[in-house]
Amino acid sequence: MTNEEKTGNARFKRYTVTSALPYANGPIHIGHLAGVYVPSDIYARYLRLKGEDVLFIGGSDEHGVPITIKARNEKITPQQVVDKYHNMIQGSFEKFGISFDVYSRTSRPVHHETASSFFKKLYEKGKFIEKETEQYYDEENKQFLADRYITGTCPHCGYEKAFGDQCENCGTSLSPTDLINPRSVLSGNKPQMKKTRHWYLPLNDYEPMLREWILEGHKHDWKPNVYGQVKSWVDQGLQPRAVTRDLDWGVKVPLEGTDGKVLYVWFDAPIGYISATREWGMTHGKPWEQYWKSPDSKLVHFIGKDNIVFHCIIFPIMLKAEGSYILPENVPANEFLNLEGDKISTSRNWAVWLHEYLEDFPGKQDVLRYVLCAAAPETKDNDFTWKDFQARNNSELLAIFGNFVNRTLVLTHKYFEGKVPSCGPLEPGDKKALEELAGFPARIGKSLDLYRFREALAEMMNLARLGNRYLTEAEPWKIFKNEPERVKTILNVSLQICASLSVLSAPFLPFTANKLQDMLDIQDMKWEQAGGKKLLTSGHSIKKPSLLFEKIEDSQVQAQMDKLLKSKEENKSKAENQTPFKAPVSFDDFSKLDIRVSTVVSAEKVTKTKKLLKLEVDTGLDKRTVVSGIAQYYEPEKIIGKKVLLLANLEPKTIKGIKSHGMLLMAENNDGELSFVIPEKSFNNGSSIS
RNA sequence: GGCGGGGUAGCUCAGGUGGUUAGAGCGUCGGAUUCAUAACCCGAAGGUCACGGGUUCAACUCCCGUCCCCGCUACCA
Numbered sequence: 150m151t152n153e154e155k156t157g158n159a160r161f162k163r164y165t166v167t168s169a170l171p172y173a174n175g176p177i178h179i180g181h182l183a184g185v186y187v188p189s190d191i192y193a194r195y196l197r198l199k200g201e202d203v204l205f206i207g208g209s210d211e212h213g214v215p216i217t218i219k220a221r222n223e224k225i226t227p228q229q230v231v232d233k234y235h236n237m238i239q240g241s242f243e244k245f246g247i248s249f250d251v252y253s254r255t256s257r258p259v260h261h262e263t264a265s266s267f268f269k270k271l272y273e274k275g276k277f278i279e280k281e282t283e284q285y286y287d288e289e290n291k292q293f294l295a296d297r298y299i300t301g302t303c304p305h306c307g308y309e310k311a312f313g314d315q316c317e318n319c320g321t322s323l324s325p326t327d328l329i330n331p332r333s334v335l336s337g338n339k340p341q342m343k344k345t346r347h348w349y350l351p352l353n354d355y356e357p358m359l360r361e362w363i364l365e366g367h368k369h370d371w372k373p374n375v376y377g378q379v380k381s382w383v384d385q386g387l388q389p390r391a392v393t394r395d396l397d398w399g400v401k402v403p404l405e406g407t408d409g410k411v412l413y414v415w416f417d418a419p420i421g422y423i424s425a426t427r428e429w430g431m432t433h434g435k436p437w438e439q440y441w442k443s444p445d446s447k448l449v450h451f452i453g454k455d456n457i458v459f460h461c462i463i464f465p466i467m468l469k470a471e472g473s474y475i476l477p478e479n480v481p482a483n484e485f486l487n488l489e490g491d492k493i494s495t496s497r498n499w500a501v502w503l504h505e506y507l508e509d510f511p512g513k514q515d516v517l518r519y520v521l522c523a524a525a526p527e528t529k530d531n532d533f534t535w536k537d538f539q540a541r542n543n544s545e546l547l548a549i550f551g552n553f554v555n556r557t558l559v560l561t562h563k564y565f566e567g568k569v570p571s572c573g574p575l576e577p578g579d580k581k582a583l584e585e586l587a588g589f590p591a592r593i594g595k596s597l598d599l600y601r602f603r604e605a606l607a608e609m610m611n612l613a614r615l616g617n618r619y620l621t622e623a624e625p626w627k628i629f630k631n632e633p634e635r636v637k638t639i640l641n642v643s644l645q646i647c648a649s650l651s652v653l654s655a656p657f658l659p660f661t662a663n664k665l666q667d668m669l670d671i672q673d674m675k676w677e678q679a680g681g682k683k684l685l686t687s688g689h690s691i692k693k694p695s696l697l698f699e700k701i702e703d704s705q706v707q708a709q710m711d712k713l714l715k716s717k718e719e720n721k722s723k724a725e726n727q728t729p730f731k732a733p734v735s736f737d738d739f740s741k742l743d744i745r746v747s748t749v750v751s752a753e754k755v756t757k758t759k760k761l762l763k764l765e766v767d768t769g770l771d772k773r774t775v776v777s778g779i780a781q782y783y784e785p786e787k788i789i790g791k792k793v794l795l796l797a798n799l800e801p802k803t804i805k806g807i808k809s810h811g812m813l814l815m816a817e818n819n820d821g822e823l824s825f826v827i828p829e830k831s832f833n834n835g836s837s838i839s
Numbered sequence: 840g841g842c843g844g845g846g847u848a849g850c851u852c853a854g855g856u857g858g859u860u861a862g863a864g865c866g867u868c869g870g871a872u873u874c875a876u877a878a879c880c881c882g883a884a885g886g887u888c889a890c891g892g893g894u895u896c897a898a899c900u901c902c903c904g905u906c907c908c909c910g911c912u913a914c915c916a
Contacts, residue, residue, distance in 0.1 A: 369855095374910090377843045381911070385842070454844090454910070484844080484909080492909095523864090528852085529845045530909055537851075540865060548878050556875040563874075603852070607864070614864095614879095621880040626873075700876065757840035758914045778915025802916060812916050 161447040163202035165440040166193050167422045169452040170210035173234040174219050177241050178500040179533060180493045183521035184483040188602050189451035190247045194656035195597045198676040204440050208253035208425045209235040212399040213414035214295045227398045231256055241503040245514045246659045253425035255417060260424035264417045265403040267471060276470040277348040278389060285325055286343035289336040292409055293345055293395030298335060301328030345395055352387035355466045359383050362476065363461065375482045378457045392416045419464040441474050448477045457482050481600040484526035488533050489713060498716045515658040516542050522606050522657060535706045542701045545610060551698040553616040554665060557643040558694035564629055569644055570637035571687035579642050582619040583682050586646055590680045593653055609653050616646040648684035652676065661697050668692045743798040744838035746828055752785035755805050763807055766795055769835020776809035782823045792827045794838065
């Protein structure tokens with residue numbers, strides 16, 4: 150298959166490039182940049198340089214429950230939360246040269262209009278199913294409670310401030326009805342169950358469409374990680390998914406009698422791409438619909454792997470259901486970027502924040518862009534280290550790229566007063582260099598067409614290597630005295646390479662490319678011109694060179710490492726903070742518990758589970774079956790004969806088809822590790838605890 | 840446990856439908872050089888291609904099994 154066939158680019162007249170909408174409840178870090186914004190920006194800039202019609206879309210995702218929670222905690226409005234982070238995020242993007250044609254936000258009226266008419270159209274076409282369910286309701290505040298708005302005692306670890314979707318203490322995911330003693334976060338009251346009505350999108354109806362379109366149609370041109378993930382989801386079977394929910398922050402459901410209901414954020418967010426395009430159309434007085442509805446438009450979504458299901462399954466189904474939209478041609482999702490061997494984590498402050506980087510390394514946006522592209526998690530998770538950052542700056546950007554440009558420009562000023570010398574008769578070495586030069590634009594372009602950004606970047610650097618090799622072999626500084634004419638040709642060729650470099654590096658290193666073009670005093674070069682031998686005409690004056698990159702010292706790297714180390718220390722002391730004591734209980738309550746010394750008689754792993762052991766314990770009074778989630782810490786063979794404490798009068802509960810009569814008492818440390826609790830002396834089975 | 844992705848030189852990664860001595864960049868070592876931010880250029884060392892089987896004249900590449908890492912998912916009374 151040829152490149153053209155593989156990308157199918159020949160049949161496209163315009164490109165619609167989207168980048169995942171960052172969620173406006175926090176700033177942006179290097180993981181976001183490496184996974185989504187650097188690659189999409191490179192792609193968009195490359196297409197523009199080729200003279201393609203491209204619309205590069207971004208925007209902030211500003212709805213959803215986490216934002217309302219954050220607002221509550223900080224005692225400000227949700228709008229104030231998203232205003233703060235939207236501005237911060239947009240500012241970071243601008244400073245890093247992410248060249249959006251439009252950067253919008255989902256709290257704008259244009260988005261509310263777009264999303265609600267999108268919903269309405271699907272509603273009118275009968276694409277939804279309606280369902281009534283029971284959910285927790287806060288009488289005092291007269292509203293339904295999102296999972297996060299319900300708090301109570303975690304049935305797993307007993308933590309009293311667990312949320313309806315997850316326990317922050319033990320990490321277990323929960324549903325609101327699991328909570329013991331549930332309370333509304335809003336009023337503190339016990340919430341009531343109340344009926345509510347919602348609309349669902351029957352994703353399962355679109356399975357055949359997905360199979361044909363992706364599993365058969367994109368078997369070879371989509372990345373294996375993306376394709377595999379989609380296949381996994383489709384094979385597991387899709388379920389109808391609620392598109393509305395009871396909340397007051399979001400796009401209002403545009404139907405009668407639906408006060409207090411908004412579109413689910415997963416439904417409204419991707420429509421944000423379309424709203425942004427409409428906004429662009431309105432502000433620029435241009436038709437926007439062709440970017441989304443014309444079959445000769447190529448739609449590409451840049452996302453991280455956490456977003457695959459939304460962009461490959463759900464959003465396409467929405468578009469298909471609506472009927473007039475095109476589907477994405479490719480979704481080149483990246484994996485995750487780690488930092489110094491650990492997962493990037495906002496809550497643990499284990500991240501390199503863009504706004505902090507800009508303070509610590511002013512003017513070095515291209516360095517980070519370069520490093521993040523070179524180490525982009527294209528095929529698997531990758532690790533960012535400051536040592537690697539330093540090495541790539543010092544021995545690649547500076548030593549190869551910067552050095553070649555510098556030596557060429559310095560020599561031009563030294564020998565020819567900064568004027569481009571003429572090109573005389575070509576010797577074999579010159580010809581060879583020029584021939585190689587000519588091949589670069591197509592080679593880099595091919596890699597970019599296939600979303601191989603690391604490869605493209607490496608090729609770009611190879612051009613600088615070519616320049617260095619050429620100069621070193623030609624040795625103009627040795628022969629200038631005797632053969633000044635020859636030196637003219639050599640520097641002419643070197644300068645042409647510099648000029649090409651200024652074009653071909655532009656998608657990756659826009660600031661550097663600008664600076665270089667400024668020094669060479671050229672502008673508006675197109676991709677196709679690169680690789681040519683007459684980008685600079687003889688006699689053309691170039692400016693005094695300044696350095697493109699500067700060395701990054703050990704001390705700077707050490708400072709960043711120290712910063713991270715500090716985060717780690719702080720986390721550690723945080724982790725040592727024990728969970729607070731629970732509310733007092735009466736002695737009566739305590740004495741209701743019947744805890745007995747028992748012995749494990751037999752133990753086996755419950756099949757098809759990771760954590761469960763099925764135990765037979767001797768309580769002294771009887772032998773009974775207990776299921777316990779300790780498989781990660783105790784091997785079944787090794788605990789037979791062990792004394793344990795058993796909560797014997799706990800209501801029986803069926804787990805994975807096995808009836809469990811009681812619960813083993815375990816101590817748990819901060820890492821979640823479990824340990825048996827046993828009496829110090831060897832007491833008989835049946836001994837009680839009081 | 841199920842599903843998906845990945846495990847190739849010290850590090851980061853390439854290696855269509857199996858075929859001569861497994862590649863690149865960085866790092867290391869040696870050489871050469873001085874136009875250049877001691878940078879460039881040349882050369883070398885370095886790999887049982889996670890492990891064990893199998894198919895084949897031939898496997899990093901195909902099949903089966905095992906282990907490890909990441910993600911989704913079930914389970915934790």
